[in-house]
Amino acid sequence: MSGAIRARKVDYTAEKDIVGLDDGADNGLSFVDRTLRSQKVLPPFQWSHVLSEIQWISFTVLTITPILALYGLWNVPLDMRTLAWSIAYYFITGLGITAGYHRLWSHRSYNASRFLEYALMCMGSGAVEGSIHWWSRGHRSHHRYTDTDLDPYGAHTGLLWAHVGWMIVKPRRKPGPVDTSDLRKNPVVMFQHRFYIPMILFWGLIFPTLVAGLGWGDWKGGFFFAGVARLVFVHHSTFCINSLAHYLGDATFDNKHSPRDNIITALCTVGEGYHNFHHEFPMDFRNAVKWYQYDPTKWFIWSMYKIGLAYNLKTFPENEINKGRLVMQLRAAHDEAKKLKLSTPVSELPILSWDDFVLEAKTKPLVVVHGFIHDMSTFMDQHPGGRNYIAAYIGKDASVAFQGGVYEHSNAAHNLLSMMRVGVLSGGMEIASRKQNHVPSATPLLWGDSSNMTSSESDEPLTPKQDWIEEPTKRVRSDAATYIPPGEAYGVIEHRSLNENVKMKGTAFGKIM
Numbered sequence: 001m002s003g004a005i006r007a008r009k010v011d012y013t014a015e016k017d018i019v020g021l022d023d024g025a026d027n028g029l030s031f032v033d034r035t036l037r038s039q040k041v042l043p044p045f046q047w048s049h050v051l052s053e054i055q056w057i058s059f060t061v062l063t064i065t066p067i068l069a070l071y072g073l074w075n076v077p078l079d080m081r082t083l084a085w086s087i088a089y090y091f092i093t094g095l096g097i098t099a100g101y102h103r104l105w106s107h108r109s110y111n112a113s114r115f116l117e118y119a120l121m122c123m124g125s126g127a128v129e130g131s132i133h134w135w136s137r138g139h140r141s142h143h144r145y146t147d148t149d150l151d152p153y154g155a156h157t158g159l160l161w162a163h164v165g166w167m168i169v170k171p172r173r174k175p176g177p178v179d180t181s182d183l184r185k186n187p188v189v190m191f192q193h194r195f196y197i198p199m200i201l202f203w204g205l206i207f208p209t210l211v212a213g214l215g216w217g218d219w220k221g222g223f224f225f226a227g228v229a230r231l232v233f234v235h236h237s238t239f240c241i242n243s244l245a246h247y248l249g250d251a252t253f254d255n256k257h258s259p260r261d262n263i264i265t266a267l268c269t270v271g272e273g274y275h276n277f278h279h280e281f282p283m284d285f286r287n288a289v290k291w292y293q294y295d296p297t298k299w300f301i302w303s304m305y306k307i308g309l310a311y312n313l314k315t316f317p318e319n320e321i322n323k324g325r326l327v328m329q330l331r332a333a334h335d336e337a338k339k340l341k342l343s344t345p346v347s348e349l350p351i352l353s354w355d356d357f358v359l360e361a362k363t364k365p366l367v368v369v370h371g372f373i374h375d376m377s378t379f380m381d382q383h384p385g386g387r388n389y390i391a392a393y394i395g396k397d398a399s400v401a402f403q404g405g406v407y408e409h410s411n412a413a414h415n416l417l418s419m420m421r422v423g424v425l426s427g428g429m430e431i432a433s434r435k436q437n438h439v440p441s442a443t444p445l446l447w448g449d450s451s452n453m454t455s456s457e458s459d460e461p462l463t464p465k466q467d468w469i470e471e472p473t474k475r476v477r478s479d480a481a482t483y484i485p486p487g488e489a490y491g492v493i494e495h496r497s498l499n500e501n502v503k504m505k506g507t508a509f510g511k512i513m
């Protein structure tokens, strides 16, 4: 955001084509790449040609004003009324840029009555940052081509360049093309463009001096403090939106590009510091969406709406804003989770039959929970409930006891238990048919297709066909295949194909050790 110090000639022909709709879209290159290739580019900056590389008008304004401000600070006594007026005028002219140049004309995030448009135009002129048309044209390029060479103050070129460098040195190429037809039809914008120099002289220097001079006789203070020093603050305050707001803070809604949300930048820039939000939802009249975030520009626009001078305030749907925030929170959680040590993936665990599990449990303290076999040997003495509760379930299925039958364990217990996994139990539980040497009538339903069963009218016990007797030994109980400890729940997407992995890549049947 923000711009150079003077109005430029409006080029009505350069942007007559609505950008991006040319017929080169199918040659495999993006519009940005096509434009970068077709544009003329100045050779890299050379110190040996420094005098011809400088944009002298911007350079002069940006260097003379701080020198004059320092002179005033050392030599002119500071009247408290002038100080108050300087601070007030800082906000007035700052709002001319943020509420006027930026949110009204660059982004059309609300509509202003003609009176408010003229007021904002005068306020913005007092900030001496170029004409509305020039400023908004560059800013639209900044949004459309963020972090590319078509962005006139792309943050990828470095903090100093994004802050002031782009105004002091001649740009290497033109800003990426954008549509500014609405601005060219706006009489307020065009009026200011025509009378730009008198407007900046009056509102930038003469008016603040007049107020202090006629108001309380402090002509010098009015000029040096409310005029010049205030101008330096407004300049660097708005320049921070191009520099600091693309470096400092959080990517709350998207991290593909450099804009960031930060309260410090908000404080420096009359509320434009929630820049990640702004780049994500540029037509929203707000920068800060929370009531407690600092955004005087939003408060100003809202106040204008309340007194009938602004209308059609645009806001992005809350649901979509929340989605954007959630995606970044999930991403952060996922990145955090990558640092954690997780339990052994199911596909790498051996699959044991119930009989083998019982046999192994004679030499190791093995317990089944949720279809997984756990080796409790390192945990027996650390169990908060005492080792006897674990000892009672060695060689047994403790799923019910673990889930509340004896004690309903915490998330932490689930996570810790998962780290003790050493195998998967085939069938997931003790197979009743083996234990009792017959299959109760309801049991076949566990295995699915009842057509495989012998007729219930027969006096024979209900016994699965031979292939079904063998089949369960190759199956993993679905509990084990889908159970995810709470601490690994972030990775649901990664576990999506877990069932398949178990079936396709499951390790060979065999002993645990």
Ligand SMILES: [Zn+2]
Pocket (backbone or CB within 6 Å): 001, 142, 241, 242, 246, 259, 275, 279
């Ligand atoms: Zn930006």
Ligand SMILES: [Zn+2]
Pocket (backbone or CB within 6 Å): 001, 102, 106, 107, 139, 143, 278, 282
């Ligand atoms: Zn913007």
